[in-house]
Amino acid sequence: MRFERIALHSLLAGAMLLIFVLPLGAVFEQAFAGGWPGFVRAVTSPIAVRAFELTVVLAVVVAILNTAMGLLIAVSLERWRAPLSMALDAVIDLPLAIPTAVSGLMLVLLYGPASPVGRWLAGHGVSIVYTRLGILFALVFVTVPYAVRALQPALQQLDRREEEAAWTLGAHAHRVWLRVILPALRHALGSAFVLTLTRAMIEFGSVVMVSGNKPMQTEVAAVYIYGLLENYDQQGASAAAVVLMLLCAIAFALEGSLLTSLARRRRHADPLKEREEAHV
Amino acid sequence: MTIEFVGVEKVYPGGARSVRGVSFQVREGEMVGLLGPSGSGKTTILRLIAGLERPTKGEIWIGGKRVTDLPPQKRNVGLVFQNYALFQHMTVYDNVAFGLKEKRVPRDEIDRRVRELLGYMRLTEYANRFPRELSGGQQQRVALARALAPRPQVLLFDEPFAAIDTQIRRELRKFVREVHDELGVTSLFVTHDQEEALEIADRVLVLHEGRVEQLGTPEEVYEQPETLFVASFIGESNVWRRPVQGGAVEVAGLRLPVDPAIPNGTPVAVVVRPKDVQLHPADREEGQGQILRSAFKGAYSACFVRTRDHEVWEVHVPSADRHLLSPGAWVRMDVHKFFVFPA
Ligand SMILES: Nc1ncnc2c1ncn2[C@@H]1O[C@H](COP(=O)(O)OP(=O)(O)OP(=O)(O)O)[C@@H](O)[C@H]1O
Numbered sequence: 001m002r003f004e005r006i007a008l009h010s011l012l013a014g015a016m017l018l019i020f021v022l023p024l025g026a027v028f029e030q031a032f033a034g035g036w037p038g039f040v041r042a043v044t045s046p047i048a049v050r051a052f053e054l055t056v057v058l059a060v061v062v063a064i065l066n067t068a069m070g071l072l073i074a075v076s077l078e079r080w081r082a083p084l085s086m087a088l089d090a091v092i093d094l095p096l097a098i099p100t101a102v103s104g105l106m107l108v109l110l111y112g113p114a115s116p117v118g119r120w121l122a123g124h125g126v127s128i129v130y131t132r133l134g135i136l137f138a139l140v141f142v143t144v145p146y147a148v149r150a151l152q153p154a155l156q157q158l159d160r161r162e163e164e165a166a167w168t169l170g171a172h173a174h175r176v177w178l179r180v181i182l183p184a185l186r187h188a189l190g191s192a193f194v195l196t197l198t199r200a201m202i203e204f205g206s207v208v209m210v211s212g213n214k215p216m217q218t219e220v221a222a223v224y225i226y227g228l229l230e231n232y233d234q235q236g237a238s239a240a241a242v243v244l245m246l247l248c249a250i251a252f253a254l255e256g257s258l259l260t261s262l263a264r265r266r267r268h269a270d271p272l273k274e275r276e277e278a279h280v
Numbered sequence: 281m282t283i284e285f286v287g288v289e290k291v292y293p294g295g296a297r298s299v300r301g302v303s304f305q306v307r308e309g310e311m312v313g314l315l316g317p318s319g320s321g322k323t324t325i326l327r328l329i330a331g332l333e334r335p336t337k338g339e340i341w342i343g344g345k346r347v348t349d350l351p352p353q354k355r356n357v358g359l360v361f362q363n364y365a366l367f368q369h370m371t372v373y374d375n376v377a378f379g380l381k382e383k384r385v386p387r388d389e390i391d392r393r394v395r396e397l398l399g400y401m402r403l404t405e406y407a408n409r410f411p412r413e414l415s416g417g418q419q420q421r422v423a424l425a426r427a428l429a430p431r432p433q434v435l436l437f438d439e440p441f442a443a444i445d446t447q448i449r450r451e452l453r454k455f456v457r458e459v460h461d462e463l464g465v466t467s468l469f470v471t472h473d474q475e476e477a478l479e480i481a482d483r484v485l486v487l488h489e490g491r492v493e494q495l496g497t498p499e500e501v502y503e504q505p506e507t508l509f510v511a512s513f514i515g516e517s518n519v520w521r522r523p524v525q526g527g528a529v530e531v532a533g534l535r536l537p538v539d540p541a542i543p544n545g546t547p548v549a550v551v552v553r554p555k556d557v558q559l560h561p562a563d564r565e566e567g568q569g570q571i572l573r574s575a576f577k578g579a580y581s582a583c584f585v586r587t588r589d590h591e592v593w594e595v596h597v598p599s600a601d602r603h604l605l606s607p608g609a610w611v612r613m614d615v616h617k618f619f620v621f622p623a
């Protein structure tokens with residue numbers, strides 16, 4: 001019995017080592033092969049900084065858009081029971097099921113200069129493929145299921161009677177959303193935001209297809225890393241990878257601390273005390 | 281506020297007809313208890329009054345105003361849910377303040393009113409707790425305070441004490457009755473507990489399969505039940521089905537006279553309350569039944585008697601006479617009062 005447990009634990013530890021620790025270690029070792037100055041030089045080159053900027057800005061925009069859109073889709077699936085909601089429910093996982101490179105290809109085919117849609121848009125001064133707008137489209141498409149699936153169970157678990165109680169207390173629909181439903185969904189909204197944010201920051205396959213990858217213009221961090229590797233700059237690629245991982249870690253840490261601080265603030269907001277102090 | 285139902289029907293989208301042609305009137309300042317088996321439409325009636333459901337047919341009037349199509353926000357009806365439905369992400373204070381904020385009451389006044397209610401409900405020290413950090417009885421009081429805050433004219437309770445243990449439950453229902461009297465509101469409450477309904481309600485509305493069986497004072501529904509259902513549902517009862525024979529019904533060797541107009545052979549149901557039977561010691565020849573067992577209930581003992589035709593009667597005997605009740609003893613039965621209904 002004890003032997004089996006030891007065997008199992010060492011097996012697990014070995015697997016962890018092989019899958020997580022060693023590869024990560026290799027990346028860190030490469031990233032700091034030139035010491036701290038080498039690392040800093042690699043990640044502060046103008047092209048690198050621009051790529052990180054673009055990645056973060058786009059990811060934040062995508063996360064905002066998709067948290068809102070995810071909420072809308074989840075609500076229409078769970079609450080409105082629209083006639084097409086069954087079909088929508090089936091389709092919503094599509095971006096997860098098809099390779100992201102194929103998602104990118106679809107966008108290129110639909111909006112590219114060769115397609116009628118693309119030509120029509122170009123005629124009106126809008127180009128999507130090989131622009132930042134195209135990256136945005138790709139990221140929104142690829143990450144929206146994460147937002148929907150993070151919000152759906154939370155919506156299902158809401159107690160409808162809380163909303164009914166709010167109605168009988170005089171709250172109209174929009175007030176009920178503002179004061180009862182959204183606050184109850186805040187954890188799920190937070191996860192939807194962070195999930196889409198990190199997923200958008202690390203996305204490669206679809207972006208590499210639609211972005212055109214012009215350095216300083218449409219090159220995001222993941223594609224930049226790939227480009228360095230292709231040019232045999234393993235140290236630069238590793239350094240950029242470390243920064244990208246750091247950004248994701250920060251996003252998760254922010255979510256965690258935001259949620260706990262939200263909870264704590266409610267706890268310490270002491271309406272009776274505050275007002276007593278005000279009276280003194 | 282008076283409440284009036286006129287021929288109200290409610291058919292749920294699934295097809296369940298949960299309220300069928302219900303009409304009744306609740307008077308100003310009255311407290312009415314809704315009694316009925318599970319699925320008889322009690323919750324549906326409260327939801328119709330609160331405006332959470334629209335009737336399929338019929339009209340609802342509150343305070344002389346037709347509210348059938350009025351949304352819940354405009355009805356000024358306070359509802360206390362069975363599971364309390366407190367806002368889980370708000371403190372007790374914010375829960376109670378919710379309705380006042382929605383009515384755009386000035387801040388100071390909200391504060392004054394919330395403190396007053398929290399003090400009244402003995403909740404002041406819990407103002408900054410969240411609902412999940414409270415006991416069932418405390419949550420119940422928060423739900424009541426929240427419903428009372430905007431000064432509703434009608435208060436509805438859906439099994440408010442179901443999840444609370446007996447001792448606190450008794451206190452709470454006295455408390456609810458006090459609140460009702462003090463505020464002069466009109467209240468309806470649903471309960472599964474007859475004792476509760478008979479104790480605190482001015483009148484009781486007995487429901488069965490979506491219909492009103494009787495609306496009357498606790499004495500009336502108990503002493504003068506209008507239907508067989510009411511007679512057998514309210515309080516304990518012995519129900520015997522028999523055909524009429526020569527203007528009487530024979531039960532346990534007794535001939536109980538019925539309306540002579542009822543023709544021979546008509547099946548009727550005879551209802552006898554356990555407290556309306558008197559037992560006398562008898563010998564084997566003249567005895568009508570034999571004591572099976574008895575259960576001590578405090579002031580009285582519930583005694584089960586098996587008659588010669590193997591029917592078992594429940595009879596309540598003052599506990600002082602308990603010594604008569606040794607199992608196997610033969611007894612004679614006197615029936616003081618009984619009800620006859622078409623069966
Ligand atoms: N939302 C609904 N959709 C369909 N049918 C419903 C709905 N709510 C209640 N019903 C049906 O209506 C009938 C009355 O239900 P209601 O909840 O009013 O009963 P009740 O007297 O409150 O029962 P209980 O004592 O079990 O709470 C039941 O047959 C129930 O199945």
Ligand SMILES: [Mg+2]
Nearest residue numbers: 322323324438
């Ligand atoms: Mg019910």
